[in-house]
Amino acid sequence: MTEKVLIIDDDTNLLSGIQRQFRNKFDISVAEGGEKALDMVRSEGPFAVVICDMRMPGMHGVEVLGSLKEHAPDTVRMMLTGNADQLTAIEAINEGNIFRFFTKPCPSDVLAKGIEAGLEQYRLVTAEKELLRKTLAGSVMVLTDVLSMIDTDIFGKSTRLRDWARLLAGHLKLPQPWILDLSVMLSRIGWVAIPAEVREKFKSGESLSKKENEMIQRIPETGKKWISHIPRLEPVAEIVFYQNKGFDGSGFPDDEIAGKDIPLESRVLKVLNDLAGISQDTAPTKLDFRQLDLQAQLYDPEIVQIVRQSLPKADAENRDLYFETAEVPLNLLIAGYELLSDIETKDGKLILAKHQQLTKTLLTKLRNIGEIQGIKEPIRVRKHIVRKV
Numbered sequence: 001m002t003e004k005v006l007i008i009d010d011d012t013n014l015l016s017g018i019q020r021q022f023r024n025k026f027d028i029s030v031a032e033g034g035e036k037a038l039d040m041v042r043s044e045g046p047f048a049v050v051i052c053d054m055r056m057p058g059m060h061g062v063e064v065l066g067s068l069k070e071h072a073p074d075t076v077r078m079m080l081t082g083n084a085d086q087l088t089a090i091e092a093i094n095e096g097n098i099f100r101f102f103t104k105p106c107p108s109d110v111l112a113k114g115i116e117a118g119l120e121q122y123r124l125v126t127a128e129k130e131l132l133r134k135t136l137a138g139s140v141m142v143l144t145d146v147l148s149m150i151d152t153d154i155f156g157k158s159t160r161l162r163d164w165a166r167l168l169a170g171h172l173k174l175p176q177p178w179i180l181d182l183s184v185m186l187s188r189i190g191w192v193a194i195p196a197e198v199r200e201k202f203k204s205g206e207s208l209s210k211k212e213n214e215m216i217q218r219i220p221e222t223g224k225k226w227i228s229h230i231p232r233l234e235p236v237a238e239i240v241f242y243q244n245k246g247f248d249g250s251g252f253p254d255d256e257i258a259g260k261d262i263p264l265e266s267r268v269l270k271v272l273n274d275l276a277g278i279s280q281d282t283a284p285t286k287l288d289f290r291q292l293d294l295q296a297q298l299y300d301p302e303i304v305q306i307v308r309q310s311l312p313k314a315d316a317e318n319r320d321l322y323f324e325t326a327e328v329p330l331n332l333l334i335a336g337y338e339l340l341s342d343i344e345t346k347d348g349k350l351i352l353a354k355h356q357q358l359t360k361t362l363l364t365k366l367r368n369i370g371e372i373q374g375i376k377e378p379i380r381v382r383k384h385i386v387r388k389v
Helices: 012-022 034-044 062-071 085-096 109-149 152-173 177-186 189-194 196-204 210-217 220-226 234-241 264-278 286-293 303-309 360-372
Strands: 004-007 027-032 050-054 076-081 098-102 323-328 350-352 379-384
Touching: 004 012, 004 034, 004 109, 012 027, 012 109, 027 034, 034 050, 034 062, 050 062, 050 109, 050 234, 050 379, 062 076, 062 085, 062 286, 076 109, 085 379, 098 109, 098 152, 109 177, 109 360, 152 177, 152 196, 152 264, 152 303, 152 350, 177 264, 189 220, 196 210, 220 234, 234 264, 264 286, 264 303
Parallel strands: 004 027, 004 050, 050 076, 076 098
Antiparallel strands: 323 379
16 A cells, blocks of 8 residues: 545544445545645645545535645646535536545445546556656757767756755755756756857857857756757756846846746756866865855745755764775776766877766767776776764
């Protein structure tokens, strides 16, 4: 019994009876009234199935199910009521988007079959979403691996940003954390449209012409145009578009959007992108945050505070609890290792910049180059270690 079922009613006797009757068959929770039920959904969810009475003091059933639809769209919603008039049914179906409608008194076998059908529907919905999420994430991972081969310095930073974003997702309580994950991974895709010589001038700090500056500024717009062609990634496209927008309204794009009107994930990206440009380590230091504070008007202060509290500090003592550094030859590199030094060919050409996490695609590239041109060895890496308890 992994999926949870929530029964909502103001009749405590009915709730106790359902719990006793189905305690060995389903994982049943109960709530007396709509307000308590919604609190439980927020604090104890997700619930696979919710069955709600129609006539209750305070919030009535349609209100509860409508709110539930907004906050927990995957939950299968049902109604159990003694007021089965046609108007009630129509309202419940249209506003609460219910899956089943039961009338009191409801035979236990009918209710059990309804719950089982609801659980099966929940599994179908969540399995489809999980398949879509994994398919999109896998496709984006392949794409970013390929992009990192074009320019290791620019596209390789996406891996570090993704790791930071995943640490933040839980603290931010995002309803769909995968959206931030994909937004981070695709945030630099617009750089593909920038000529190599302009990318090199930008990275080296050389002065750019007016046209070259405009090119750089419009990178998020290019990314948005490309991402918007992918079905269901419209929110990601919008997030990428606003990733360089200052909290005070400055920056690209030049419009009137500012403050909380900027997508939340874009505000997160703005902080992470700028920290990545400052930080020379895998985690930002206090000095990095001080530099960020010099332009505090550009960042959402709440997000900056969350980032300060949740990202691991670049403290050697803390890192050594979970990681160890090593110098290893090319043939012993493993996907998941983090580079602590640049990887270069024997004649000094940069192949991969430090602070990237090795993937299977990158390892294949390195080994192919190693066979033809040779690579400087050993390579300094950080690898995860599992402490025995």
